[in-house]
Amino acid sequence: MTLSPEGSDSLASTVQDAGFKIYFGNCDRLRGLYSVRRHILAVIDQFQPDITHSHGVRPDIINAFVNNKTVTFSTIHNSLNGVYKLKYGKLTGEMMDILQLAAIKRIRYPVACAKTLAEELKSNYGINTAIVSNGIDLSVFNGTSTKTKKELLIELNLPDASLVFVTSGALTAWKDPFLIMNAFTASAIGKKAVLVICGDGPLREACQKQVAGNPRIYFTGNVCNIKSYLMAADYFISASKIEGLPNAVLEAMACYLPVILSDIPAHREILAYDYRAGILFDQAHSENLIRTLDNLDFITSDTGLYARKVIKNHFSKEIMTGKYAALYEMACSQSDRERGLWPKA
Template identity: 30%
Template structure:
């Protein structure tokens, strides 16, 4: 049996936390003993109870970001001495910095879910973003292995940072939570959505990185010839107010909701104009619900199509996608729906992803 210590900042409800849960939940308890170590106290919007209810041990160092500067390393080293992990697996800037700077015999693995030099400046501003990108890359160089959640993430590490101790494991989706439910019309009644329209859905943070305004512009062009269509946004963010200005009988901003699964199953197509992603959970979840997709042609989006399934269409980032929306809506829907479900089942489920991590854990790659 191997001891694995997972390290992350918190278990805040987010894509990275969901992916961590997917990895750990699917580890055979006969082969692994697991502790998830968080650095700071949880917010109200936390998945900690979900980890605990699945018999996953969670320990919190209980430090604020300021206190962590002085006490975190000492408390973490004490936990490492007591647990004696064979493997320490971290994710995120703070966690990767802590683990990479700890002098232990354990195999150190980090999972990277973004493009640091692109994502951090967009999220934190240019100065702080560049600093975080530098700090993170220095930490990753000290790891035994960095797992990128897409080939694009690994290629970026090599080309931009010169980091080559990498391996790709694509994110997976929990198919016990996201799956096709053949009740579209009843869901639309419950959610107050029209039954007589083709519904396009975009899920995620309403920010410049996701570029929801370009989705609205493309939909408006598409809607000129497809007047029986509707666009809904599920999510919140700094551009929510801007998007709300476009609200009409055909465009609706739902906001952040706990039942994203219901909105996906009430919809017909998924659309994303994102400028940067690791390997997006929202696309995984949409495909798991059987939705064909129209996606911007960033590298991680291309990788969905590289797997060889008929799941929709890509479009050139910055060009608008009304033509691709028309193209996809005129294709054989049943074929794309079936292909979407097959892609998830055969390549991109949480179980498939966890098994690939287990291959690394068993191999002890250094």
């Protein structure tokens, strides 16, 4: 069930081709939420599912009102203390935090996508959650290509540089693309390497304006072939200020890319499985990333192998779906009195 119209990168047809029915909504953000809630509740009454599982603020708000009709789950993907403020401004962001927190407290089974996020929810709000880490499709992000790096660079209209850095994701304040651009421009390696910025967002125009004339920084906008860019690159960079558990980083590591990551809880959680898979830098000042870029001696021929191994052993889609299946079975087998009581953290 969707709330808003699908974008150009929708996977709806893939889901439908697999034999599943989708109920499409036409809700414009928070406006119209009441009417779409009534529609969804009517569909639930008709369909009578065993479980409703929501992702995000608006779905969580609606899911909170079906608690007496189905077993309700919610996966929390972001911190409730920062992302929305950075994305929508202080007032709107705080309102969204409050609304989602209230909704999550009414949902029987909240699930955090990362250990660090579960710890935050417990310590800040007293919410016990299960933990199911995001999972990557290793058959798609398999680190193999029928084309050489040089052929991929030509196909992607990128120069045949000795080193290629790539970053992907929304161009927003919490992703801090300016830090990456500034450090790359000021570094010695930035004089001979290439930086590819995949993604779009409210900061794109400002980003392009700031580095206008730099022939070594490329903006792609949103792409549907991110694997090609990862396979053409030598390193992946993320300077995020806050994350739940970033799929962009996991996808890069699945493609054998060493990762250069800001020192935040979500990134530490990933590299804690094997710190040989990448490096953390203190994002408080751009000088820290500059030094990291100009001192990549930690990279060995095995670094990418360690990165891939972390994903295969801890962040595959098979591991993720297996954990969700176990939680669903547990929840549906519990009595009404037991439901909604995760083991105490």
